[in-house]
Amino acid sequence: MNQTVVTYLAQYEFFDFLLKIFGQNTSLLAFLIFFLIAAVIVGIMATVGGLGTYAERKISADIQMRMGPNRVGPYGILQFLADGVKMMTKEDIMPKDADKFLFYLAPMLCLVGVFATLAVVPFSAGFTMTDLNVGVFYLIAISSLVGVGVFLGGYASNSKWSMLGGMRGASQIISYEIPVTLSILAITLLAGGMGFGTIIGRQEGLPTNWYIFHNPFAFIGFFVYFIGAMAETNRAPFDLPEAESELVSGYHTEYTGMRFGFFALAEYIEVFVVCGVAVALFLGGFNLPFHLEIDILPIQAVQFGIFFSKTLALYYVIIWARWTFPRLRVDQLMSVCWKYLTPIAIFNLIGCAVWLVVFNGHSIADLIFGSH
Amino acid sequence: MTSTHFDGLMPIVIFMGLAVALFVGGHFASVLLAPKKPSDLKSTAYECGEEPVGTAWSMFNVRFYVVGLIFIIFDVESVLMFPVATIFRELNDMGQGGYALIIFLSFISVLIEGIAYCWKKGDLDWVKSYQVSMKNNK
Numbered sequence: 001m002n003q004t005v006v007t008y009l010a011q012y013e014f015f016d017f018l019l020k021i022f023g024q025n026t027s028l029l030a031f032l033i034f035f036l037i038a039a040v041i042v043g044i045m046a047t048v049g050g051l052g053t054y055a056e057r058k059i060s061a062d063i064q065m066r067m068g069p070n071r072v073g074p075y076g077i078l079q080f081l082a083d084g085v086k087m088m089t090k091e092d093i094m095p096k097d098a099d100k101f102l103f104y105l106a107p108m109l110c111l112v113g114v115f116a117t118l119a120v121v122p123f124s125a126g127f128t129m130t131d132l133n134v135g136v137f138y139l140i141a142i143s144s145l146v147g148v149g150v151f152l153g154g155y156a157s158n159s160k161w162s163m164l165g166g167m168r169g170a171s172q173i174i175s176y177e178i179p180v181t182l183s184i185l186a187i188t189l190l191a192g193g194m195g196f197g198t199i200i201g202r203q204e205g206l207p208t209n210w211y212i213f214h215n216p217f218a219f220i221g222f223f224v225y226f227i228g229a230m231a232e233t234n235r236a237p238f239d240l241p242e243a244e245s246e247l248v249s250g251y252h253t254e255y256t257g258m259r260f261g262f263f264a265l266a267e268y269i270e271v272f273v274v275c276g277v278a279v280a281l282f283l284g285g286f287n288l289p290f291h292l293e294i295d296i297l298p299i300q301a302v303q304f305g306i307f308f309s310k311t312l313a314l315y316y317v318i319i320w321a322r323w324t325f326p327r328l329r330v331d332q333l334m335s336v337c338w339k340y341l342t343p344i345a346i347f348n349l350i351g352c353a354v355w356l357v358v359f360n361g362h363s364i365a366d367l368i369f370g371s372h
Numbered sequence: 373m374t375s376t377h378f379d380g381l382m383p384i385v386i387f388m389g390l391a392v393a394l395f396v397g398g399h400f401a402s403v404l405l406a407p408k409k410p411s412d413l414k415s416t417a418y419e420c421g422e423e424p425v426g427t428a429w430s431m432f433n434v435r436f437y438v439v440g441l442i443f444i445i446f447d448v449e450s451v452l453m454f455p456v457a458t459i460f461r462e463l464n465d466m467g468q469g470g471y472a473l474i475i476f477l478s479f480i481s482v483l484i485e486g487i488a489y490c491w492k493k494g495d496l497d498w499v500k501s502y503q504v505s506m507k508n509n510k
Contacts, residue, residue, distance in 0.1 A: 026379075030379045034382050034386050038386045038387055039390065042387070046394075087402075089405045090402075093414055095416065096415040097416075097424075098417075108392065111394065112388050118387055119387050130382070130384070132380065158417055159417035159419070160424075160428045161418065162417075163429070171435075174439070174443040175439055177447065185453055185454065186457075192461030253418055254417060254418060262398065331497070334496070334498045338442070342487060346480065349480065353460065356460065356461065357470060361465075
């Protein structure tokens with residue numbers, strides 16, 4: 001059976017009390033607990049997404065030596081709330097030639113695809129919503145829904161800019177999925193399992209046990225994954241689907257008000273998710289640098305904090321890259337993916353497989369400092 | 373026990389439901405708060421201020437189709453490699469590492485062969501005809 005947050009909570013005494021109330025109707029109880037925690041996570045993620053827009057503007061201002069938003073709240077930190085209210089009160093325009101149903105559906109698909117990935121993001125040892133034994137596989141599969149949403153958004157608008165943006169978005173997202181999948185495959189191979197629990201469990205301890213430092217191939221693999229993830233979330237320098245200087249606004253040119261807001265929200269949460277996955281796969285996830293026998297709730301909070309700080313550090317790097325690198329051209333985008341990243345990712349995969357067999361699964365640190 | 377077996381999949385459905393609920397809720401709030409003054413001009417597709425010419429649902433560059441085709445092949449192959457990768461470590465611990473590695477490499481070599489063929493044929497170049505004509509002129 002899969003390890004879930006409910007099976008984690010079941011080891012505590014108050015759970016027996018809950019069981020008595022629900023009269024052994026465990027499925028209903030599980031549903032309620034899942035629902036409660038999911039609502040909390042959605043709340044946190046909506047705030048992270050909102051603060052992401054604020055951070056983006058503030059960091060870009062910092063890099064370009066401007067002030068950035070500084071009117072709403074202290075240092076302008078409530079700007080995202082003001083933006084949200086503004087989006088809600090803006091008129092919702094539906095182009096008359098648009099495919100009405102698909103136009104309505106597209107932002108929802110983006111949102112569903114991103115939210116569904118949150119179910120396997122490992123926040124801490126206990127508070128992983130569900131640790132599916134096909135975790136990374138599920139994540140790759142379900143996050144493809146975002147690509148469908150982007151393409152449908154472009155197609156349904158019946159506007160030339162949207163159509164170009166949607167086409168570019170679809171081809172970019174599916175292309176960069178290949179190097180990302182191959183990099184994840186290398187980690188699956190080293191860890192011997194697809195579940196996030198298994199993968200993070202293998203990286204327990206000091207940073208030398210992290211998979212990024214496991215062998216030289218995994219080290220390159222991290223960068224392949226990170227570049228690919230940046231492209232999959234349509235972040236600059238890979239923001240061709242929405243390239244504002246050539247395609248007006250790409251696939252969401254015709255979107256206004258709340259529907260545009262949902263596209264933006266989905267994008268910012270997706271950036272958080274891909275950073276979280278990078279942390280879980282390569283950077284040791286929520287692991288503390290030392291092993292603890294006891295398992296109490298404060299430790300879960302510390303693990304939560306470790307996971308969040310690593311993820312937000314990567315989030316910063318992604319925003320930083322946006323204001324540092326110029327946008328790629330379409331043909332450059334495709335050649336970066338198919339002629340550079342994919343062969344490198346295949347090379348890394350072979351390298352990891354050979355390393356595993358030759359050194360019997362030991363990391364570099366094991367070989368230098370003696371194995372344990 | 374049969375019901376608890378699927379409990380692990382419950383959060384996925386809940387998260388999807390919450391996404392739909394958030395979408396519908398946001399929409400509902402927007403319907404309540406936002407002005408609704410549709411006009412003919414406002415609901416035309418944006419084309420830099422000009423009247424839109426024709427529909428956007430027209431013929432499109434076939435390159436996108438080729439990219440989709442290459443993607444399907446690579447994606448299916450990587451899907452088939454996931455089960456092998458999962459048990460690879462186990463096989464290595466059992467002392468079957470070399471044997472597993474040979475099988476794994478022979479499978480990847482098919483993948484490499486595929487990408488090499490695409491590359492040779494010029495299907496990885498975005499502007500294929502231009503690149504090929506450049507080669508022929510040399």
